[in-house]
Amino acid sequence: MDNQNNNTVGRPQADLEECFTKIQPFLQLGYSFHKACLYAQIPYTTYKKYYDENEDFHNKIDRERSLISVTARKNIIKTIESGDYKASLRWLESFEKEDFSTELKESKQNTSNITYKPPSWFQNPDTEKLEE
Numbered sequence: 001m002d003n004q005n006n007n008t009v010g011r012p013q014a015d016l017e018e019c020f021t022k023i024q025p026f027l028q029l030g031y032s033f034h035k036a037c038l039y040a041q042i043p044y045t046t047y048k049k050y051y052d053e054n055e056d057f058h059n060k061i062d063r064e065r066s067l068i069s070v071t072a073r074k075n076i077i078k079t080i081e082s083g084d085y086k087a088s089l090r091w092l093e094s095f096e097k098e099d100f101s102t103e104l105k106e107s108k109q110n111t112s113n114i115t116y117k118p119p120s121w122f123q124n125p126d127t128e129k130l131e132e
Contacts, residue, residue: 014046014047014050016047016050016054016057019037019042019047020057020060020061020064022040022041022042023036023037023039023040023042023061024064025040026039026040027061027064027065028065028067028068029068030065030068030069031065032065033047033048033051033061033065034048036061076091
């Protein structure tokens with residue numbers, strides 16, 4: 001008679017496919033793994049270990065999360081291709097910062113000795129008129 005007693009000590013292994021099926025709709029909305037578990041009422045602490053240790057499970061979750069970004073990017077590109085100037089400028093400000101950024105660039109040099117002199121047309125309310 002074969003001994004087919006498969007009793008094991010400890011908790012049974014979590015069902016990763018069932019977990020993924022339950023959190024998938026939330027991942028598709030761009031939620032983090034943690035929030036997707038919360039909204040799907042899945043115990044995050046149970047599956048966090050698998051997320052950290054199981055590369056396939058981790059990658060599957062990350063791929064699913066990124067789909068909304070792919071859709072958003074496609075929408076932005078369609079808008080730019082239709083000739084939307086503002087969308088084009090925002091894209092360039094985000095992805096071509098060196099040439100199109102509106103942020104002030106900090107100098108890598110020591111600027112402690114630099115003083116600011118406002119333009120001649122600017123009048124300080126505390127003084128009658130600034131010298132040029």
